[in-house]
Every structure is written in structure tokens, then in C-alpha cells.
Amino acid sequence: MGRVKDFKLLGKKGPGRKARKQGDPTIPAALREDKKIDKVKKKLGGRIRQRTKKRLLNLAVAASTRVTKTKSKSKKDSAGETTSESEHEEGRDDDEMEVIPQPSVSDDEDDSIGEEADDFCSDDEELVELPIEKKSRKRDKKLKKEKEESKKEFTQQMAGHEVFELPDIESISNEPQDLPTVSQRLREVLHVLANFKDLREPGRKRKEYVTLLEHDLKVYYGYNEYLIDKIIQLIPHSELLEFLDACETPRPVTIRTNTLKTRRRDLAGALISRGVNLDPIGDWSKVGLVIYDSQVPIGATPEYLSGKYMMQGASSLLPVMALAPQVNERILDMCAAPGGKATYIAALMKNTGLLVCNDYKKERCKSLIANIYRMGVQNTIVCNYDGRKFTKVMSGFDRILLDAPCSGTGVIAKDQSVKTSKSEVAIERCSHMQKELILEAIDALNASSSTGGYLVYSTCSVLVEENEGVIDYALSRRNVKVVDTGLNFGVSGFTRFREKRFHPSLSLTKRFYPHTHNMDGFFVAKLKKFPQKSTIVGSKQQPAEEEEKEEDEET
Amino acid sequence: MRPLTEEETKVVLGKLSKYIGDNVKLLVDRPDGSYVFRLHKNRVFYVKEQIMRWATNVARKQMLSLGTCIGKFTHGGKFHLVITALDILAPHAKHKVWLKANSEQQFLYGHNVLKGGLGRITENTPTYQGVLVYSMNDTPLGFGVAAKSTQDCRHIDPGTTVVFNQADIGQYLRSEDQLS
Helix, strand or coil: CCCCHHHHHHHHCCCCCCCCCCCCCCCHHHCCCCHHHHHHHHHCHHHHHHHHHHHHHHHHHHHHHHHHHHHHHHHHHHHHHCHHHHHHHHHHHHHCCCCCCCCHHHHHHHHHCCCCCHHHHHHHHHHHCCCHHHHHHHHHHHHHHHHHHHHHHHHHHCCCCCCCCCCHHHHHHHHCCCCHHHHHHHHHHHHHHHCCHCCCCCCCCCCHHHHHHHHHHHHCCCCCCHHHHHHHHHHHHHHHHHHHHHHCCCCCCCEECCCCCCCCCHHHHHHHHCCCCEEEEECCCEEEEEEEECCCCCCCCHHCCCCCCCCCCCCHHEEEEEEECCCCCCCCCCHHHCHHHHHHHHHHCCCCEEEEECCHHHHHHHHHHHHHHHHCCEEEEEEEEEEEHHHHHHHEEEEEEEEEECCCCCCCCCCCCHHHHHCCCHHCCCCCCCCHHHHHHHEEECCCCCCCCEEEEEEECHHHCHHHHHEEEEEHHHEEEEEECCCCCCECCCCCEEEEEEEEHHHHCCECCHHHHCCCCCEEEEEEEECCCCCCCCCCCCHHHHHHHHHHHHH | EECHHHHHHHHHHHHHHHHHHHHHHHHHHHCCCEEEEEEEEEEEEEHHHHHHHCCCCCCCEEEECCCEEEECCCCCCCEEHHHHHHHHHHHHHCCCECCCHHHHHHHHCCCCCCHHEEEECCCCCCCEEEEEEEEECCCEEEEEECCCCCCHHHCCCCCCCEEEEEEEHHHHCCCCCHHC
8 A cells, every 4th residue: 555645735746748838939039138138147157247347347448448439430330230139249238237337338428428328338349248259159169169070970980980090910910919809900800891992091902901801810710821811702701700700600400300210290299208499490491400409419319219310410401402312213422421411312212223322431431321221221332432433333323412522611610620721732632532523423424314314513611612613624524514403592603703714504503601591501513414425625635535435435 | 242041041031030920021022122131241131132233333342231231140150130120120020019218218228128117018929039129109129039928027026127138229329330
């Protein structure tokens, strides 16, 4: 219970909620006199009045000599003066009447007897009011200046920067690095680069900014110089920090339902009853699930052990979806370990036809075989060959998946050592091997297959050398064509990159980035092989080409 | 890779029949194409004939697996079934044991099944009969040998072993290396 107030005793506090209050009336200038007086009275403080009094006294003494000279002129003026300004001043005058004019009055009286009171006042005004006028003018000026300054500051703040001064790179690289300052500097440099024309420090070149950016990113994220350079070239500046941040954080855990053994709905139900928090991966996959958190280890539940699902990244579903395996086909997975994609292929084939899983590394084949058995796949042959010589073993496949070994620049979140271990030589080596593999894979394809003749090339790298470069090479060497991957999201591949120009059909390939698609950085390209003899582009490679052809025919 | 000799075939089929009885015939004569047993590096693979023919292209050294591995011959000439045979045995099983949810995990760690964890058991299972072990929602978990017959199971105390563990799907994690 609260205290009960007698509201009648309190009386009325305000105008009431519904009482409409009328604004102050606007009084025309001619009628404003009294009001003005009041206002001005309030405005002036005691100190000001004192000071003006003093000053006026001084001035009055000085002015008394001038009075006679100016008098006639002032008379003329005052006769015509009916402007609001003069009235304003008059008002002020009134205010200080009692104190100010005493000495001057006595002076005036001597000179001019029988003058109008107004005239007298206005006369006095012109001389006496000057300092106040001056002061108010000064004050106005000052206010205006302040206002302008604040406005300028505001616009600068809105723009989010002050002009960033580019520090000397050599001095920076010698100093010990402080991460917060480096991060701050990074943002500023990126901001300048985003609108270089307007925001740069005059006389500085773009290259200087980029060098600083490169240096800071290297320090802040711990990349080596070569890789960070490549990334800066590849990713637009506006997305650079997002990309690198995404490379620091792990991607969500995803699983794939094994459709040979169960359905996604049943699996989700079983896992939820074990205390796993999950969701479908998205519209694009009917078998994927995202795990948010789990009370049990996801890699050791009875469901996992009985092969109902496979833990694999969302990105590794994509090449298999692009490959679109059909039942009763002969399919080759050239670099199969650890079997995530291979078992997905087998599931799509419904355990029919033939799936050959090959991997170069024998140790990796162990996990491949374990996964194949666990998932209940029975149509496989697992072998351990060098993929670059695979046509000597078997060829004539309907479809081939080549998930080429790569530098792993798309999966830095999984393996941080990529940041420092990759050099130009390593990338070139990768790229070279990928070119050998893709040619071998194309040779192993059966071009006249009724259902297929497709090759899907994928890497978990984002570098152009390992992706578009390899496909472009294959296009120039073999009778293949890039076809649509059938994936309705992702970024199209590059058709031009810096000084390189690729075949225009490379826009049909797909790229996936960690920061935009929340999956590992990935590249998928689908090629179709054609039966007729290839048209040889480079005359230089002609003999080698023919040799390879001959080998094919032998096998 | 070679076909099994007559003696080896006898051993293998004998072993399989311990678990699936007469259904062994169904393994050999299948309506969906002919399947064969092949021996490769002491391991016995059960594979579709067509796939086996394609696999002849692969050299012995590089061949690691084909079809399904069902077991291996020891140096002494005995035949051991391995866990990967579960997919072949499970559909044809004659005698089954179902486990309660709380003893599932115990079995997957390689332990024997105790009476307390036993959910259901097929009628008339004799002692030392090969049995398939399932979870209550009919997921095959492994196989073993019945330590007690169904009749005995009714009267024993909960701590007694009912099924000896021979293979369980936990081996996919525990002994991944030994699968191939």
C-alpha cells in the first residue's frame, strides 16, 4: 500500500495534459520596444554593467571634445533613423540611463540647449555604445568561428578519420611491435586505401601504403611475406580483414548423413536425444547437418561408429555434388584419403557400379579404408598408386573426382602452419603436380561415356595458381570444356587476374571463401571431355603431347 | 589376390555359418549378381564378381582393399572374422542379442555383455552359439559368442557374463590400423 495523497490539497501543478499551450506571439518589429528592453535587461550581468560604466566614463571624457564636431552629422542621421537596430541600442541606453550619461549631459547642456531628448540620446549612443557594439560583434564572430570549427570537427568525425599520417616503414620495422597500435594502423591504412584520392596524405604513393599494409598484416596475423602478398592481391582491400579474421576462427563442425544406412531426420532425432544441438546445413544440401554444441564427443557416438554419419567440412560436399555421380557408373577418386568425399560418392551411387579410391600415401589409406568399411560401402577398390601414372592401371572412367593436393590456403583455420610454411617454390611445386594430375585424370576419362565423361577438379586453396591456372592449362592441352558445376552459390572463378588472362569459360568455376560462405576456402571446377582429337594450341608442346597420346592408346 | 582353396572355403563358410547358419547359401547365390570370396594378403574379401574383375588391373602390392573384408587367416591357418564382416552378417543373423542403452557403451569399449545389460535375446539360443549384438533400436553393434543359453539367462544374477565380445564397432576407432 502506498501513501494516499489528497490531490486536491496539492493544487494544480502545470497547465494540464490537454491544455494546449499557445506559443509566444510574434510581435512585429515596430511594436517590440518594451520586450526588447526586458530582454536586454536580463542579458547584461553586473560585471558587464560595471565595466561598461567605467569605460563609458573614460570615453565620455574623451568624446566630449569631439561632440561638437559630430553633432550636426548625428542630427541628420537620427532624424531618419527608425530601424530596429537603432531602437535596440536605444533600449540598451535606457537601461544604463541613470549612470552613464551624467558627465556628457552636463557637457551637452553647455553646447546645445533645447535639443530633443531623443536626439540627445542618439547622439550619446553613437559614441558611448561603440564598445558594447564592438564587444558583441567580437562575440558574434567568436561564436561563429566556434560553430564553424565544431561543424568541421563533426564532419571529420562523420568521415571517421583524421588525416592519417603515413609513418616511415623502416622505422616501424625496427621498433618492437605493439599489437593494438598495429591493428589501429591497419584499419587506418585500409580506410585510406578505400578512398585513396581524397584521404591520402598528399605526395604519398599508393605503393607506400600497400607496403605498410603488407608489413602490418604480416606482423598482426603472423603470415610470411609471400603468402600475405598473394592474399592482398587476391582479396579486395575492403574484405581483407574479414578474410584474415575468418582464417583465425574455426569453421562450424558439420556432419554428413550416410544415406546408405539412415535418413537425415532419423539421424538428427537420434543425436538430439544424445544432447547434441544441431541444424540442417542449408538449402543446398539434403544430407548435411551443422553441430552447434554437444554433450558427447561427436566422433565417438554409437551412431558414428555404426557409420550413420561422417564428420566432414561443408566445403567437401561441394565437389561431390558437382560431380553428380549416377548409379552403375565407374568412378575414380584420385586423391581419396580420408574418404569423406569417396564415401559420399558411394552413397550417391547407392553402392552400385565401381568406385576406385586411390591415394598416394599409404598411411592415409588406413583411415580411408576404415571409413569405407564403417560407412558400409561395398563397391570400392582401394589402391595406393601415384595419381600421375594412374592411366597405366586403369582408365575409361565415367566420372573422376580430382581433389588435388594443395597448399591449403583455404583451410588456414585448420592448420596454422600454412601461414609460414608456404613459399613461392612450394606453391609452384603444388601447381606443377596439380597440372600433371589433371592431365592424367583427363586421360583416364571415357569421353564417349553415355552418362558421363566429367571431371571435377577441386582444391582447398584460394590461390589462382592452383586453381584457375591449372584449369586453364588443362583447357589448352586437352580436348575438354568447362561446364557449369550445378552449385547455385559461391563466387565465379577469375577470368583475368592481374597480368594473367584465362579462358572466359572459367567464369563457370566456383570459388568459396571462409568469410563470405562460412566454410573452408574452396575451388570447384567441372570439366567435360570430348571424344574428338584435341586441337593442339602450343606448337612447342606438340611432340610431348603426341607422346602422351601414344601412351594413352597403349593403355 | 586369388580364389580360396577348397580347404580355405570350408573354413570360411564354416565360420560364417556359426553366426548365420544356413543363410550362408544366400551369401553365395545372390539375386543381385554373383559375389565371390577372394584371398589377398591373408585377408578374405567378399566382393561382387564384376568389381573383382576390374580389380585384376591393380598390382598386388598396391591393392589395399576391395569390396568388403570379412576376416583374415592367421599363420596357424585359423580364420578370424573381423568387425567389417558385420555388414554382411547382420541381415542374415539367426541368433540375436539386444542391449540396453546404458550397456551399449560398455560393449563398444570391448567389454563382454553382462546379464544386467541384456535387453532381449533370441529364443532357444544354445550356449557358445555365435550371436549378433544389436542396440535396442536395431543398430548392429558387433558380434560375439553366447556364454549362456537363453534358458540359463533367466535364472542367473545380473553380474554374470552372457555374451563374449568378439568384435564391436568401437574397433573402427580403437584399432583403425588393424582393419587393413
